[in-house]
Amino acid sequence: MIHIFLGTKAQLIKMAPIMVLLQERSIDYNFIFSGQHQDTIADLRENFGVKEPDVILHKGKDINSIPKMLYWLVKVILVSLFNGRKIWQKDRKGIVLNHGDTFSTLLGSLLAKIYGHKNAHVESGLRSHNIFHPFPEELTRLAVFTLTDIYFAPGDWALKNLERYKGLKVNTQCNTLYDALQSISNKPPPMSLAIPSEPFAVVTLHRFENLYDRKKLEESIQILTDISETMKLLFILHSPTKRKLEATGLMEKLATNKNIELRPRYDYMNFIALIKKSEYVISDGGSNQEECYYLGKPCMLFRNATERKEGLGENCILSKFKKNEILNFTSNHKSFVRPSISLEIPPSEIILEKTIKLSNRVT
Numbered sequence: 001m002i003h004i005f006l007g008t009k010a011q012l013i014k015m016a017p018i019m020v021l022l023q024e025r026s027i028d029y030n031f032i033f034s035g036q037h038q039d040t041i042a043d044l045r046e047n048f049g050v051k052e053p054d055v056i057l058h059k060g061k062d063i064n065s066i067p068k069m070l071y072w073l074v075k076v077i078l079v080s081l082f083n084g085r086k087i088w089q090k091d092r093k094g095i096v097l098n099h100g101d102t103f104s105t106l107l108g109s110l111l112a113k114i115y116g117h118k119n120a121h122v123e124s125g126l127r128s129h130n131i132f133h134p135f136p137e138e139l140t141r142l143a144v145f146t147l148t149d150i151y152f153a154p155g156d157w158a159l160k161n162l163e164r165y166k167g168l169k170v171n172t173q174c175n176t177l178y179d180a181l182q183s184i185s186n187k188p189p190p191m192s193l194a195i196p197s198e199p200f201a202v203v204t205l206h207r208f209e210n211l212y213d214r215k216k217l218e219e220s221i222q223i224l225t226d227i228s229e230t231m232k233l234l235f236i237l238h239s240p241t242k243r244k245l246e247a248t249g250l251m252e253k254l255a256t257n258k259n260i261e262l263r264p265r266y267d268y269m270n271f272i273a274l275i276k277k278s279e280y281v282i283s284d285g286g287s288n289q290e291e292c293y294y295l296g297k298p299c300m301l302f303r304n305a306t307e308r309k310e311g312l313g314e315n316c317i318l319s320k321f322k323k324n325e326i327l328n329f330t331s332n333h334k335s336f337v338r339p340s341i342s343l344e345i346p347p348s349e350i351i352l353e354k355t356i357k358l359s360n361r362v363t
Helices: 009-024 041-048 066-082 103-114 137-146 156-160 177-184 214-227 239-248 250-255 268-277 286-295 323-331 347-362
Strands: 002-006 029-033 095-099 118-122 150-153 168-171 200-204 232-237 260-264 281-283 299-301 316-318
Touching: 002 009, 002 103, 002 347, 009 029, 009 041, 009 095, 009 118, 009 177, 009 286, 009 347, 041 177, 041 268, 066 103, 095 103, 095 347, 103 118, 103 137, 118 347, 150 156, 150 347, 156 168, 168 347, 177 268, 177 286, 177 347, 200 268, 214 232, 214 239, 214 250, 214 323, 232 239, 232 268, 239 250, 250 260, 268 286, 281 286, 286 299, 286 316, 299 323
Parallel strands: 002 029, 002 095, 095 118, 118 150, 150 168, 200 232, 200 281, 232 260, 281 299, 299 316
Antiparallel strands: none
């Protein structure tokens, strides 16, 4: 049997194309939801047409702090260990698709190995080669690699990073995020989405290493303040970001800036609609880097290192918080516009076909 284990919004977005293909082909699969994220999950399922989870390991608010994370991990591990037969629907030789670099990825990989399933890692082989950037994602990846039997690597560079690990390696050429974008590209955004009449840029910051370093956070807000003098900014606030800005007193600085508009998180369809209409994107997210690459949208990363190669040197710059790099990008952002990417074979098709063949073999 095919099992899909996930727990975050980003994981659902990137796994949705595979799940929809399974549903369209009437192939039964077991959707296990760890509950790491809760907000907007139902909206995302509706956006893509994904079924409700077969198993929910945790119900509650988003896990967005270290104490909550520790509680969630202990609870989910105990629930999983004492309810194994129910969670895996009595299957003993299945294939578990885990995605990315979250704590849910590590948890799903561990449980797959404990219960004797084959662990398949989607978006495998991404590395920044710097354990502190991003943290703790880089460490999570290294741990997951050691627990994986089947590696789905989104390109040659990612595949090369897996040379030292044993197991079946499949080059999907690109990330399933491409398929997610394609699936909603022709859907019009809801009429309720407020799009500014003047040119604007989208900002989204949420990484641990940026939020929990007071100096770095203050530096980031000052940079955004400077940029807002020449470009209206829509700052999309993740819950942890909002709490940190309020705790440090930086929220007031943003709220009183007439050229920075603070907005809550959107569902995926609305968020992509905003990106498409924007002049450029400022983000510390790897998924946003990829989305902008596929869309040809200029993107500036507020990071010191990235595990992805998509768009670097083309539509995307890694700022490393260097003022000259940032000013060059904001002053010349139109020169970073690129054509959108088009693929002949969707990555999700490659993953699904290989998974079906292997699933038939192991059962």
